[in-house]
Amino acid sequence: MADLTTTFAGIKSPNPFWLASAPPTDKAYNVIRAYQAGWGGVVWKTLGEAGPPVVNVNGPRYGALHGADRRVIGFNNIELITDRPLELNLQEIKQVKRDWKDRALVVSLMVPCEEEAWKAILKQVEETEADGVELNFGCPHGMSERGMGSAVGQVPDYVEMVTRWCKQHSRMPVIVKLTPNISDIRAPARAAKRGGADAVSLINTINSIIGVDLDAMTIAPSTDGKGTHGGYCGPAVKPIAMNMVAEIARDAETRGIPISGIGGVTTWRDAAEFMTLGAGNVQVCTAAMVYGFRIVEEMITGLSEWMDGKGHTSTADFIGGAIPNVTDWQYLNLDYAVKARIDQDKCISCGRCHIACEDTSHQAITAMVDGKRRFEVIDEECVGCNLCASVCPVEDCITMEPITGLDPRTGREVGRSYSNWTTHPNNPNRKAAE
Amino acid sequence: MALAGQVGGNCPKGANGSPIEFDLHAPLTGHQARVEAERCYYCYDAPCTTACPTSIDIPLFIRQISTGNELGAAKTILDSNIMGAMCARVCPTEQLCEQACVRNTAEDKPVTIGLLQRHATDALFDDGRQLYGVGAPTGKTVAIVGAGPAGLACGHALARLGHAVTIFEGRAKSGGLNEYGIAAYKAAGGIAAREVDYILGVGGIEVKHDTRLGRDISLDLLRSQFDAVFLGMGLGGVNAVGIPGEGLAGVEDAVGFIAALRQGVPAPVGRRVVVIGGGMTAIDVAVQARLTGAEDVTIVYRGAESAMKASPYEREVARSRDVRIKTGLRPKAIVGEGGRVMAVEFAYADGRDETCVIPADQVFKAVGQSFLAGDGASALALDGGRIAVDAGRATSLPGVFAGGDCAAGGQDLTVAAVEDGKIAALSIDSYLRA
Numbered sequence A: 001m002a003d004l005t006t007t008f009a010g011i012k013s014p015n016p017f018w019l020a021s022a023p024p025t026d027k028a029y030n031v032i033r034a035y036q037a038g039w040g041g042v043v044w045k046t047l048g049e050a051g052p053p054v055v056n057v058n059g060p061r062y063g064a065l066h067g068a069d070r071r072v073i074g075f076n077n078i079e080l081i082t083d084r085p086l087e088l089n090l091q092e093i094k095q096v097k098r099d100w101k102d103r104a105l106v107v108s109l110m111v112p113c114e115e116e117a118w119k120a121i122l123k124q125v126e127e128t129e130a131d132g133v134e135l136n137f138g139c140p141h142g143m144s145e146r147g148m149g150s151a152v153g154q155v156p157d158y159v160e161m162v163t164r165w166c167k168q169h170s171r172m173p174v175i176v177k178l179t180p181n182i183s184d185i186r187a188p189a190r191a192a193k194r195g196g197a198d199a200v201s202l203i204n205t206i207n208s209i210i211g212v213d214l215d216a217m218t219i220a221p222s223t224d225g226k227g228t229h230g231g232y233c234g235p236a237v238k239p240i241a242m243n244m245v246a247e248i249a250r251d252a253e254t255r256g257i258p259i260s261g262i263g264g265v266t267t268w269r270d271a272a273e274f275m276t277l278g279a280g281n282v283q284v285c286t287a288a289m290v291y292g293f294r295i296v297e298e299m300i301t302g303l304s305e306w307m308d309g310k311g312h313t314s315t316a317d318f319i320g321g322a323i324p325n326v327t328d329w330q331y332l333n334l335d336y337a338v339k340a341r342i343d344q345d346k347c348i349s350c351g352r353c354h355i356a357c358e359d360t361s362h363q364a365i366t367a368m369v370d371g372k373r374r375f376e377v378i379d380e381e382c383v384g385c386n387l388c389a390s391v392c393p394v395e396d397c398i399t400m401e402p403i404t405g406l407d408p409r410t411g412r413e414v415g416r417s418y419s420n421w422t423t424h425p426n427n428p429n430r431k432a433a434e
Numbered sequence B: 001m002a003l004a005g006q007v008g009g010n011c012p013k014g015a016n017g018s019p020i021e022f023d024l025h026a027p028l029t030g031h032q033a034r035v036e037a038e039r040c041y042y043c044y045d046a047p048c049t050t051a052c053p054t055s056i057d058i059p060l061f062i063r064q065i066s067t068g069n070e071l072g073a074a075k076t077i078l079d080s081n082i083m084g085a086m087c088a089r090v091c092p093t094e095q096l097c098e099q100a101c102v103r104n105t106a107e108d109k110p111v112t113i114g115l116l117q118r119h120a121t122d123a124l125f126d127d128g129r130q131l132y133g134v135g136a137p138t139g140k141t142v143a144i145v146g147a148g149p150a151g152l153a154c155g156h157a158l159a160r161l162g163h164a165v166t167i168f169e170g171r172a173k174s175g176g177l178n179e180y181g182i183a184a185y186k187a188a189g190g191i192a193a194r195e196v197d198y199i200l201g202v203g204g205i206e207v208k209h210d211t212r213l214g215r216d217i218s219l220d221l222l223r224s225q226f227d228a229v230f231l232g233m234g235l236g237g238v239n240a241v242g243i244p245g246e247g248l249a250g251v252e253d254a255v256g257f258i259a260a261l262r263q264g265v266p267a268p269v270g271r272r273v274v275v276i277g278g279g280m281t282a283i284d285v286a287v288q289a290r291l292t293g294a295e296d297v298t299i300v301y302r303g304a305e306s307a308m309k310a311s312p313y314e315r316e317v318a319r320s321r322d323v324r325i326k327t328g329l330r331p332k333a334i335v336g337e338g339g340r341v342m343a344v345e346f347a348y349a350d351g352r353d354e355t356c357v358i359p360a361d362q363v364f365k366a367v368g369q370s371f372l373a374g375d376g377a378s379a380l381a382l383d384g385g386r387i388a389v390d391a392g393r394a395t396s397l398p399g400v401f402a403g404g405d406c407a408a409g410g411q412d413l414t415v416a417a418v419e420d421g422k423i424a425a426l427s428i429d430s431y432l433r434a
């Protein structure tokens, strides 16, 4: 079986599956159950400064976006950082780390933007012998109104400043958790790197309104008739998170910094995807909240099966493997063309490909052939856009096949050469072909 | 020979709680409906709609259910099929819409369209709102003979178009075979009568019960007093098997027995029952005889099982109620003693020189019904024993239209009768406005 152990920012864990800082890691009870289930590490629910802890609303704090069969595809929360006393958390962290030495235990922190506040809490965390800290610059609701969380994460200078304090006042590895509520994720990532961060983790949740109650005219979740925006996560945010991970992995300034990939990880496949885009491990919150801790069994067995099949002996073999193939649009090969191909043996004749293409794309799929219901691609019209394959309910029924020679749609020669937008005649800023 | 159980004893009332009033297709819960609705692919030019004789926009109504819009779904159904509630229960969906569902191709498990249709129409009836009203009065009058599915559907459509409708019905209640013929377990909860009330709730339709064409009124009279006439008289006659012994006591026609059960009229049931026939009527009478106390019930069909008009599903319903089905046996004679039936003698259809004798103290004939042109319709051209009609359901006499079981070329299904009524109404409307 493939070796799943990972060392992330100097922190060892038996597998790359960590629980993200959130309710699943709120206290010893949960964390012990998670370790028992097989999780490689946890990031403890964010701690705040000493003194009376924050309070949560007593009304509903979560909301969900459901797909077919009430499958949770998106999840939203208005929860704050831990509402348990700091001392209690620290005691538990210390005990748990003592009992579970082989697992990673990172402590998430969020205190006001003052050097003394960070210095004080870092010292306390260090005493627990936790493996590292994660700076929560991401919480987009509640805490941000108090000048913390994403209020810090959205200002690269603050990110850099706080990171630097933390590196100065602690020996522990510092992971900076980034907020996606920003237009260019590279700016805070670069700032974290400049501040000396050992790693970044992303994404935290995305500002969101999960739904509107059309009878009460309030948004969900509603607290006594009023609602506030929450943070969005779960499978729906995975594509956003993966793009941000890849941007950081590809960026000249941040390339090579360890990245903990977070956002919608639900299966081993999600984890593998994040890792091929440069994540050294992954963190999971929503999937655990929806299905419980035992999902990690599927993740562990799935990933090792896949690694065995591919001949990967360690996670390092594939981390970042897809990065060389992530590029900018302008470098995509415009001489490459595909056509949709329908496997008539698999086709169940639902007609979705036809109507999608007919109404919204290129009128390239028939509905009738010789008076019979039949769906065939018209190569002369097909631009290879992939819409039909995306909407077809049968897996692998429609595939996009590369063509070589004359494209019957454009009459152009395709499939044999490479040319991109930078040299294209229609590009006003084109460079002369080399 | 003792004939226990022949008289007295078992006289089911057909009321709620009696053994025949179970619900063959129990309603879906809201959750089940939602899950099932989400299985629908929302096909383009949906095959299920094409397969529905009334062309209900099935993907639309299922989508409406999935968004919690049950009343909208009901309207979609009733706009095409005003008897959507009964059809949801009595249609052989496994041969119609569900047979065409593309989910069959993919996984041999169609979307349960019938149950979803029931879910939506139940919601409407529970809500009680009337979706339809009479159209602007045209001043034209139409006489309809028969308040069965064909007559009611025709009358409803005509009323909506603004014509004044009078229905002449020979029986004491409206509904036709929905009220007198359909097995009780397909029409539990008084749904047939509720549906009739809903249909008549459109307004503009007067029903004169206990008024028979050919006895109380004549076609000539109707033609002279109304601007158009629609005949939806169904099949008044019961086919004879054509073998010796049909006159013995204990030999009954299935339709009469079923009607008695539906109306709560005492209907004695035998101990050993033989049903001759292979269609839905044979199944219904056999199952109900079994449920009301017959110990041993055998359906005997002359051809191969695959040739039976009763669908595999219907046959399964019978078998699951411990009804035996024997095929390949041609009835030869009904044998009696003292004027009462004792047994039925069959010849093997494969020609072997033997007979098969099945003891019976009650025999039901279920070999089809026939049109009785003598019921005042003798002036009309016939085709195969039923009223000849064109595509618009016009008969050979100007201004006289016909549909449902009494018209030639039909399918002998409730849903087909509804469609006939609908088509005829449009033809009558054009005729009246010409």
Ligand SMILES: Cc1cc2nc3c(=O)[nH]c(=O)nc-3n(C[C@H](O)[C@H](O)[C@H](O)COP(=O)(O)OP(=O)(O)OC[C@H]3O[C@@H](n4cnc5c(N)ncnc54)[C@H](O)[C@@H]3O)c2cc1C
Pocket: B090, B091, B092, B145, B146, B147, B148, B149, B150, B151, B168, B169, B170, B171, B174, B175, B176, B177, B178, B181, B182, B183, B186, B211, B212, B213, B214, B232, B233, B234, B235, B236, B255, B258, B280, B281, B284, B375, B376, B403, B404, B405, B406, B411, B412, B413, B414, B415, B417
């Ligand atoms: C036992 C049985 C079970 C069946 N089960 C099913 C089933 O499960 N699913 C299905 O789809 N179909 C089933 N059918 C068939 C279905 O019931 C018919 O196809 C359908 O009812 C035809 O409708 P209709 O309006 O043409 O005729 P009918 O329903 O027969 O209605 C005709 C009406 O006209 C009246 N009438 C007749 N003659 C006169 C007259 N001279 N003057 C005035 N009024 C008159 C009758 O009283 C009756 O009310 C079944 C039929 C039978 C007999």
Ligand SMILES: Cc1cc2nc3c(=O)[nH]c(=O)nc-3n(C[C@H](O)[C@H](O)[C@H](O)COP(=O)(O)O)c2cc1C
Pocket: A020, A021, A022, A023, A045, A046, A075, A076, A077, A079, A080, A081, A082, A108, A136, A138, A139, A177, A203, A204, A205, A232, A233, A234, A235, A237, A262, A263, A264, A265, A283, A284, A285, A286, A287
């Ligand atoms: C209820 C809830 C509470 C959360 N609390 C915190 C928190 O205290 N600190 C933090 O850094 N992130 C918090 N998060 C964000 C998660 O750690 C994670 O970044 C995010 O949910 C994306 O991952 P997912 O799609 O696997 O859920 C919280 C998320 C949820 C759903």
Ligand code: SF4
Pocket: none
């Ligand atoms: S999940 Fe548990 S705590 Fe939350 S509302 Fe349900 S029962 Fe209460």
Ligand code: SF4
Pocket: A342, A346, A347, A348, A349, A350, A351, A352, A353, A354, A375, A388, A391, A392, A393, A394, A397, A398
């Ligand atoms: S979407 Fe797929 S299954 Fe449906 S008609 Fe097109 S090719 Fe066939």
Ligand code: SF4
Pocket: A350, B039, B040, B041, B042, B043, B046, B047, B048, B049, B058, B059, B062, B100, B101, B102, B103, B111, B113
């Ligand atoms: S054929 Fe089946 S899947 Fe397609 S629209 Fe009809 S019910 Fe839905």
